[in-house]
Amino acid sequence: MENATDAIAAAPVPEFEATAYAEFSGIIDHLWLMIAAFLVFLMQAGFAMLETGTVRQKNAKNIMIKNVMDLVVGAFVWWGFGFPFAYGGGDYSGGPANGFIGAQGFFFINGYDSCEGGHPSECLYPIAPSIDSFAGWLFQWAFAATATTIVSGAVAERCSFIGYLVYATFITGFIYPVVVHWIWSPYGWLTAFRDPSIASGAWVSPGVVDFAGSSVVHMVGGCTALVAAAILGPRIGRFDANGNMKAFAPHNAAFVGLGTLILWFGWYGFNPGSTLALSGGFVLLAEKVAVGTTLAASGGGFAAILMCFIKYRHLDLPPLCNGILAGLVAVCSGVAVSEPWACFVIGLIGGLFEFWFAIAIQKMKIDDPLDAAAVHFGGGFIGMLCGGLFGSRINTTAAYSEDQPCGAFFGCGGSQFAVNLLAAVMVMIWSMGMGTIVFGAMRLAGILRISPEEESMGLDVSHHGGAAYDDGKNHDSSGFEK
Amino acid sequence: MDAATGDGARPLVEAAQVSYVTSDEFTTVVDHLWLLICAFLVFLMQAGFAMLEVGTVRQKNAKNLMIKNIMDLAAGAFVWWAFGFAFAYGGGDYSGGPSNGFIGAQGFFFIKGYDACDDASEFCLYPIKPKYDSFAGWLFQWAFAATATTIVSGAVAERCSFLGYVIYAVFITGFIYPVVVHWIWSEYGWLSAFRNPDAPGVWIASGVVDFAGSGVVHLVGGTISLVAAYILGPRIGRFDATGKVVPIMPHNSAFVGLGTLLLWFGWFGFNSGSTLALSGGFILAAEKVAVGTTLAASGGGLAGICMCFVKDGYLDLPALCNGILGGLVGVCSAVAVAEPWACWVIGFFAGCVEFWFAIGVQKLKIDDPLDASAVHMGCGFFGLICGGLFGTRLNTDATYSADQPCGAFFPGCGGQQLGVNILGGVMIMVWCSGMAFLVFGGMRLAGILRISSKQEHEGLDVSYHGSAAYDDTMDGSGSAKYRNKVQRAMIAEEVEPPTE
Numbered sequence: 001m002e003n004a005t006d007a008i009a010a011a012p013v014p015e016f017e018a019t020a021y022a023e024f025s026g027i028i029d030h031l032w033l034m035i036a037a038f039l040v041f042l043m044q045a046g047f048a049m050l051e052t053g054t055v056r057q058k059n060a061k062n063i064m065i066k067n068v069m070d071l072v073v074g075a076f077v078w079w080g081f082g083f084p085f086a087y088g089g090g091d092y093s094g095g096p097a098n099g100f101i102g103a104q105g106f107f108f109i110n111g112y113d114s115c116e117g118g119h120p121s122e123c124l125y126p127i128a129p130s131i132d133s134f135a136g137w138l139f140q141w142a143f144a145a146t147a148t149t150i151v152s153g154a155v156a157e158r159c160s161f162i163g164y165l166v167y168a169t170f171i172t173g174f175i176y177p178v179v180v181h182w183i184w185s186p187y188g189w190l191t192a193f194r195d196p197s198i199a200s201g202a203w204v205s206p207g208v209v210d211f212a213g214s215s216v217v218h219m220v221g222g223c224t225a226l227v228a229a230a231i232l233g234p235r236i237g238r239f240d241a242n243g244n245m246k247a248f249a250p251h252n253a254a255f256v257g258l259g260t261l262i263l264w265f266g267w268y269g270f271n272p273g274s275t276l277a278l279s280g281g282f283v284l285l286a287e288k289v290a291v292g293t294t295l296a297a298s299g300g301g302f303a304a305i306l307m308c309f310i311k312y313r314h315l316d317l318p319p320l321c322n323g324i325l326a327g328l329v330a331v332c333s334g335v336a337v338s339e340p341w342a343c344f345v346i347g348l349i350g351g352l353f354e355f356w357f358a359i360a361i362q363k364m365k366i367d368d369p370l371d372a373a374a375v376h377f378g379g380g381f382i383g384m385l386c387g388g389l390f391g392s393r394i395n396t397t398a399a400y401s402e403d404q405p406c407g408a409f410f411g412c413g414g415s416q417f418a419v420n421l422l423a424a425v426m427v428m429i430w431s432m433g434m435g436t437i438v439f440g441a442m443r444l445a446g447i448l449r450i451s452p453e454e455e456s457m458g459l460d461v462s463h464h465g466g467a468a469y470d471d472g473k474n475h476d477s478s479g480f481e482k
Numbered sequence: 483m484d485a486a487t488g489d490g491a492r493p494l495v496e497a498a499q500v501s502y503v504t505s506d507e508f509t510t511v512v513d514h515l516w517l518l519i520c521a522f523l524v525f526l527m528q529a530g531f532a533m534l535e536v537g538t539v540r541q542k543n544a545k546n547l548m549i550k551n552i553m554d555l556a557a558g559a560f561v562w563w564a565f566g567f568a569f570a571y572g573g574g575d576y577s578g579g580p581s582n583g584f585i586g587a588q589g590f591f592f593i594k595g596y597d598a599c600d601d602a603s604e605f606c607l608y609p610i611k612p613k614y615d616s617f618a619g620w621l622f623q624w625a626f627a628a629t630a631t632t633i634v635s636g637a638v639a640e641r642c643s644f645l646g647y648v649i650y651a652v653f654i655t656g657f658i659y660p661v662v663v664h665w666i667w668s669e670y671g672w673l674s675a676f677r678n679p680d681a682p683g684v685w686i687a688s689g690v691v692d693f694a695g696s697g698v699v700h701l702v703g704g705t706i707s708l709v710a711a712y713i714l715g716p717r718i719g720r721f722d723a724t725g726k727v728v729p730i731m732p733h734n735s736a737f738v739g740l741g742t743l744l745l746w747f748g749w750f751g752f753n754s755g756s757t758l759a760l761s762g763g764f765i766l767a768a769e770k771v772a773v774g775t776t777l778a779a780s781g782g783g784l785a786g787i788c789m790c791f792v793k794d795g796y797l798d799l800p801a802l803c804n805g806i807l808g809g810l811v812g813v814c815s816a817v818a819v820a821e822p823w824a825c826w827v828i829g830f831f832a833g834c835v836e837f838w839f840a841i842g843v844q845k846l847k848i849d850d851p852l853d854a855s856a857v858h859m860g861c862g863f864f865g866l867i868c869g870g871l872f873g874t875r876l877n878t879d880a881t882y883s884a885d886q887p888c889g890a891f892f893p894g895c896g897g898q899q900l901g902v903n904i905l906g907g908v909m910i911m912v913w914c915s916g917m918a919f920l921v922f923g924g925m926r927l928a929g930i931l932r933i934s935s936k937q938e939h940e941g942l943d944v945s946y947h948g949s950a951a952y953d954d955t956m957d958g959s960g961s962a963k964y965r966n967k968v969q970r971a972m973i974a975e976e977v978e979p980p981t982e
Contacts, residue, residue, distance in 0.1 A: 017505040024503075027512055027765045034769060035519070038750045045743035052736045064739035065799050071746075072783030072806065075776050079822070108822055134769035138776065161797065255736060460735070465798040468735035470541065 025279035033135035036273020040142035046262030053255025058458025059157045061468035070168045077173040086177035099189030099201040147176045150221025153370030154229040163448045175434045208423040212274040214333035214383030215427045222377025227435035234367030260321040292335045292343030299347025300327020307355040326354030329379035333387030336399035342390040353382045384424040388417030509761035517618035523751025524625035530744030537737025542941025545951035558628045561656040570660035583672030583683040630659045633703030636852025637711040646931045690906035694756040696815035696865025704859025709918035716849030727844045742803040774817045778829030782809015785833025808836030811861040818881040819873030828868045832861040866907040870900030
């Protein structure tokens with residue numbers, strides 16, 4: 001054989017119709033985003049079952065209504081202004097984007113980012129990749145819905161209908177999108193995806209490693225949840241005169257388990273989908289992320305089992321489920337940069353932290369029916385720290401870039417840890433601050449909480465026309481109401 | 483990542499030995515994979531509908547509804563394989579001539595349906611014609627057929643006999659539905675937008691725009707539902723002596739919510755999958771359809787909330803869920819030709835239509851336990867109308883063709899598409915109600931349609947299926963001889979059920 005260059009020159013040119021790479025990657029990457037979006041959507045069903053099973057029977061229908069409703073309201077709000085605030089480029093005066101909030105593409109107007117003519121009414125589809133495709137919008141909507149619905153767990157069984165509508169609109173439409181803009185848009189002041197050619201203003205280099213949203217999704221939801229639960233006040237009878245907490249058992253353990261499993265299932269869209277692509281080698285990353293996700297769930301579960309036996313001498317279902325969920329939440333930040341063994345450790349740490357954080361919240365006399373703050377704020381915060389500790393050099397280069405520092409445990413110094421910690425603190429301040437304003441104002445206006453009579457009757461009967469379940473026993477044998 | 487060159491030590495000559503993927507293989511894999519995934523999603527809607535139905539009916543019939551939902555999948559698969567698909571998409575007729583525009587006749591039990599290996603053998607490995615005539619296409623279409631059929635179970639719930647159920651399910655999956663598919667979705671149909679120019683017989687140009695089946699699936703199921711509920715008669719006690727409707731509470735609201743969310747999830751396959759391909763730019767259409775689907779659900783849900791507050795002053799779960807489902811049904815026709823904002827509008831007004839149609843059905847003294855006719859007939863027909871109103875020129879070009887008219891609301895498009903869509907809707911209603919009168923009327927005359935009033939009072943679970951759905955034995959033993967306490971008490975005291 002002659003030298004290698006001659007060999008290539010002599011190689012036969014294929015004489016068949018080949019698929020252009022651009023078509024291949026366009027299809028594969030957008031299909032992946034769609035599949036992942038569908039999976040994250042299904043997590044809403046999982047969370048609905050988890051919540052419904054956890055609350056007392058007299059509020060089961062209410063919590064189901066709230067879960068379904070925040071999808072309905074959230075889609076409208078995300079279309080209207082949530083997505084533009086999160087990923088929008090400019091502002092309407094034609095000026096450049098800033099690092100705090102976006103302003104482009106409200107109701108998709110002017111959001112079809114250019115066919116050659118540039119006029120939106122002549123374009124069919126947005127053509128910028130990833131975020132700015134319809135598949136990207138759908139995927140991001142599913143994430144927004146996740147952040148919002150977390151809070152419903154903390155306000156369950158005593159929040160008014162109008163209070164729920166108001167805060168769901170605020171979270172999906174403002175509180176969450178702003179954080180997305182900071183950390184995931186190309187313009188954000190904390191983003192790892194900063195594009196200097198279009199972004200302006202301050203930037204904390206090298207940006208946050210929060211791959212699937214430990215802070216963007218889970219801390220936003222969890223911190224708002226904590227504030228909401230604190231301002232709303234505990235359920236009647238939850239704390240006795242001495243401040244001891246009374247246990248309210250889940251009314252349906254099967255729903256709790258089913259919900260957790262559906263959430264775990266959907267998480268395979270939530271984490272691996274965050275590669276936003278399969279081509280260009282990203283399929284290998286997506287698989288590795290799926291494995292890391294699995295091991296984190298396992299680690300969180302182990303932590304729960306361990307802690308439960310130490311403290312209570314037996315294992316109950318809600319703590320096991322919360323441990324798993326906390327592990328899944330914690331790994332979101334670093335799952336793409338951490339080796340599988342590290343994902344297990346992160347899950348374990350997340351589960352341990354969640355267990356004790358939940359107890360601490362109870363000791364503060366805050367009533368959080370689903371332990372939403374412990375799982376999402378606690379798990380999310382710890383996850384952010386781990387995201388700055390466990391990243392290996394090779395993984396970070398593959399998932400982010402060479403310029404992104406790896407984790408402090410891997411010889412890259414403390415800069416990633418510091419940026420992640422800063423981001424976690426900023427997200428906490430923002431979410432708790434905004435949560436305080438929204439929930440505080442509603443409480444002052446007297447529209448946040450239902451009355452004690454309604455609470456003791458249960459929201460199903462007082463607000464929604466009747467009980468969630470009807471076994472026919474209280475009526476005549478035909479089951480109709482008298 | 484640069485796989486081709488590897489590290490510096492490996493010879494570059496390997497790059498010349500890389501093989502390429504042909505366009506054919508790539509598109510086949512991707513398009514068929516898409517059909518498969520979406521078939522699985524539409525299948526899962528059966529679980530959603532099962533949960534919705536089970537949760538909505540009274541506890542004493544919960545097991546029966548679950549049995550019926552599972553059974554119509556099993557029976558439907560057989561029937562669709564045997565003749566349903568052949569009637570729907572079959573090309574020829576057995577004499578070797580081409581198909582007519584009314585019904586197909588090719589590929590019964592897959593025989594002669596593997597369209598051409600080289601020697602026209604009876605037994606080829608895989609069908610080689612694209613889209614419908616692949617196994618993935620069959621699966622996808624089966625999932626749709628199962629959807630149309632199961633809609634009717636909601637309207638006949640709690641009082642339909644087992645035999646009656648089996649008979650009508652076979653008729654719908656095997657005949658009533660496939661004929662409509664043939665008209666509107668096959669290459670030969672007299673109302674099809676996909677008409678093969680060589681197809682014989684009359685054709686209403688340019689065919690109906692019914693992308694994912696507002697008409698073909700939902701109007702078919704909903705129309706049959708209304709007729710079935712009417713012929714079957716209301717549940718005992720549903721209308722009081724003055725003719726007012728007596729409200730019935732779902733026995734399990736959690737199932738109602740879960741079922742609705744599973745249906746919404748599966749709808750992503752139902753609508754987006756109807757591109758039938760991802761290659762050739764259809765991926766972009768599929769995503770846009772997914773967004774339109776989401777916004778329609780949102781609009782429908784908001785309509786449900788608004789209407790419920792306007793009428794009753796509070797929100798109950800079934801109204802919210804039916805609004806969402808009404809929006810999803812309503813958008814099926816137009817979702818590929820309408821812009822996202824239009825999909826939201828369609829969803830909202832479909833939700834309003836659903837709400838008032840359901841009340842109208844009750845005022846007619848027809849008992850429809852799941853409001854199946856409101857959701858599927860009302861919103862299905864409304865959806866067809868929208869399919870003729872909201873299509874933009876650009877979107878219609880991309881998902882149909884330049885010859886397909888766009889929607890009447892847009893300047894320069896005219897009313898042709900609206901006219902054809904309305905004609906299609908009317909013909910579907912005529913066909914389905916006529917066939918339903920024959921089938922259900924025939925069964926009622928034969929006295930095999932409805933269960934006895936004693937069975938209705940006991941509940942179908944105990945009277946038909948051996949035991950109650952739930953175990954509320956005092957000791958939690960679940961032993962089969964301990965039936966539901968109410969039934970035990972009735973049996974022990976030999977209580978006579980109230981007369982009608």
